Amino acid sequence: MRKRRKPPDGRIRMIDQFRDNDYSPSQLVILKDLFGIAMTTQGLFTVCQKILETVLSRLPFQSGSIYFNSLSRGDLERLAECGESARVRFEELAHPEVKSAFRQALLSVGRHVLHPVSNSSEETGRNAGTYVLQSISDAHGAFGVLLLHSGKPFDPDGDLLELVKAIGPWLGEIIRHSEEVARWREGERELRRLSRIPRENPNPMFCVDKYGEITFANQALLDFLKSNRLPRVSNVKNLFDDGGKAFTAITRIVGEDLISKNLHFVIGERVLLGSVSSYRGSEESFVFLQDISDLNRLTREMEKKNQELTEIKEELEFQTQRALESNRHKSEFLANMSHELRTPLNSIIGFSEVLLDEYFGPLNDKQREYLHDVLDSARHLLSLINDILDLSKIEAGKMELELAEFPVHDFLAMSTNLMKEKAHSHNINLTIEVDDNLSVIAGDERKLKQVIYNLLSNAFKFTDDNGEIGISAIRQRDLARFCVWDSGMGISVEDQKRIFGEFQQADGSLTKRYEGAGLGLAIVKKFIELHGGTVWVESKLGQGSRFYFTIPIQSPKWLKVAAS
Amino acid sequence: MRNPLTVLIVEDNPKSMKLCRDLLELHGHMILEATDGREGVNMARLHRPDLIVMDIQLPVMSGMDAARILREKKETQAIPIIASTAFAMKGDEERFLRNGFNAYIPKPINTRTFAEDVEAVYEAANAEKAEAP
Numbered sequence: 001m002r003k004r005r006k007p008p009d010g011r012i013r014m015i016d017q018f019r020d021n022d023y024s025p026s027q028l029v030i031l032k033d034l035f036g037i038a039m040t041t042q043g044l045f046t047v048c049q050k051i052l053e054t055v056l057s058r059l060p061f062q063s064g065s066i067y068f069n070s071l072s073r074g075d076l077e078r079l080a081e082c083g084e085s086a087r088v089r090f091e092e093l094a095h096p097e098v099k100s101a102f103r104q105a106l107l108s109v110g111r112h113v114l115h116p117v118s119n120s121s122e123e124t125g126r127n128a129g130t131y132v133l134q135s136i137s138d139a140h141g142a143f144g145v146l147l148l149h150s151g152k153p154f155d156p157d158g159d160l161l162e163l164v165k166a167i168g169p170w171l172g173e174i175i176r177h178s179e180e181v182a183r184w185r186e187g188e189r190e191l192r193r194l195s196r197i198p199r200e201n202p203n204p205m206f207c208v209d210k211y212g213e214i215t216f217a218n219q220a221l222l223d224f225l226k227s228n229r230l231p232r233v234s235n236v237k238n239l240f241d242d243g244g245k246a247f248t249a250i251t252r253i254v255g256e257d258l259i260s261k262n263l264h265f266v267i268g269e270r271v272l273l274g275s276v277s278s279y280r281g282s283e284e285s286f287v288f289l290q291d292i293s294d295l296n297r298l299t300r301e302m303e304k305k306n307q308e309l310t311e312i313k314e315e316l317e318f319q320t321q322r323a324l325e326s327n328r329h330k331s332e333f334l335a336n337m338s339h340e341l342r343t344p345l346n347s348i349i350g351f352s353e354v355l356l357d358e359y360f361g362p363l364n365d366k367q368r369e370y371l372h373d374v375l376d377s378a379r380h381l382l383s384l385i386n387d388i389l390d391l392s393k394i395e396a397g398k399m400e401l402e403l404a405e406f407p408v409h410d411f412l413a414m415s416t417n418l419m420k421e422k423a424h425s426h427n428i429n430l431t432i433e434v435d436d437n438l439s440v441i442a443g444d445e446r447k448l449k450q451v452i453y454n455l456l457s458n459a460f461k462f463t464d465d466n467g468e469i470g471i472s473a474i475r476q477r478d479l480a481r482f483c484v485w486d487s488g489m490g491i492s493v494e495d496q497k498r499i500f501g502e503f504q505q506a507d508g509s510l511t512k513r514y515e516g517a518g519l520g521l522a523i524v525k526k527f528i529e530l531h532g533g534t535v536w537v538e539s540k541l542g543q544g545s546r547f548y549f550t551i552p553i554q555s556p557k558w559l560k561v562a563a564s
Numbered sequence: 565m566r567n568p569l570t571v572l573i574v575e576d577n578p579k580s581m582k583l584c585r586d587l588l589e590l591h592g593h594m595i596l597e598a599t600d601g602r603e604g605v606n607m608a609r610l611h612r613p614d615l616i617v618m619d620i621q622l623p624v625m626s627g628m629d630a631a632r633i634l635r636e637k638k639e640t641q642a643i644p645i646i647a648s649t650a651f652a653m654k655g656d657e658e659r660f661l662r663n664g665f666n667a668y669i670p671k672p673i674n675t676r677t678f679a680e681d682v683e684a685v686y687e688a689a690n691a692e693k694a695e696a697p
Contacts, residue, residue, distance in 0.1 A: 349675075354586065
């Protein structure tokens, strides 16, 4: 044990007590001795032992014990005992009167004098005589007993009892402040803390021994059972939905090394999930429960929702499949229709051309004029069929871009070649302007050519003779911006919103004067969007129109991936 | 005027047949006619034409199947075949060329160049043959 120079608090209190009390000289002699022991002796057991020896040597008792009520080490801790001939131990005290006095001394501060205690038939002779039991206490109450015994009955006088009474609190102070007790108390605190864990755990738990006896049940379990006592075995057995089989199995594994999980308990409408923990040599198994009723309900709800989702998903897949199929049917229908329509057109155009070429004899002017009308109409019909096929391909996602780099100026010149004759015959001034720093762009040249062609066709359609039409291309950072402009009739703000839709012309009444099914701009919009660009129009009625579109100068990566 | 060719036209549409025949006859060529794929194969094996113009969508046997059979038969495998169809989607031309056709002329045909186009295919095929050992 560690040496300690400074006496503990308890011994200082003893000095106070000396000062405050009026003791007789004979008492003071004993107290001085006891004080000397307390001040000079180290170790709780030794102190207690020496104090007891001194008391016995000076007072008319033959034996004695000092008990300490320790929660952490069982109910009673015997700190000292003395007396060869008549050892007195509480455990051996069969006499009910002494036992009762001992308990009272332990529970409340006070002194009990029992004398004489006579022999009964079962008792040994050494238990007879006079007993003095003194509570060992501190400010908070009693926590030990000083037990003194004299085999020879006598009537203790006032001085003797006063002395014993003085010793009680001293012992209390000494014990309370000793290192040993401090450690025990630490242990007690620890034990209390640990014991709170199962007790206050909101999840029910209990302990069971191998005989099926419930040795512990926490408050949560009692609450569950609506009981305030340890449940009886039958009560616990009923917790199991299998009528007790699982419970019997639990008692069987007590003392084995085993952790058993996923036992189901049903209490009323509640469902509990249990796990049993047992280890080798243990006398009890712990059964931990968890209320999973809500979890069960949630799981069921989730399963139901999942089921619903699965059904919705299946329905969606079915609909998607149907939509895909219907789209495929549509594409097939359009491809077939295109074929069916082209076949007679092949004959109409072919025979008209052959006749116009006068292989089979000369034509008069009227015949030639009519044949030209037939041919024009047939060609127009053919271009409509091609447009419809193009649009349906875009919608079906089948339109693919053939990406390549090409020079802008050549591209525009080639695109306008077809229109030159028309410009000349209508005396329309057709100009091309290309920004110097926009030489090469990437894209699907054929489709962009069609874009320019469609926009130019529109411009010619809505521009009167002697007007002006132009194309310009400039660079805007990473974009190439094209503009097809004309000095024609212009488009109202309202109409500007709808002209890019399918089968739309600015004004329904115009269709008589201006041919076209209104597919041209729809195709322009879709081709430009396929390139990752945008198209828009700026116009005022009577002041011409400017159709703009932008495309990235370098095809973006995603476009290349999509195109490849 | 070059040497007249014997051209087999396999075509189920009578008007397309007539147009095609008339255009080639105007150029002095001899015309054989078949209206379905099987008849086309039989006539080709029987008459060994200089060239075949084949529609794709045909009754009894498609133009694709007919061309494949003609390429397998020894007596017809060297005859140039031109696919001519209105059923033209992207990638079709490639498919035709892979399938044994020498060329592809989409419908509607250009009446002003059709006969010359056909003659050019014949010339090209013969030039190839002459090069081969």
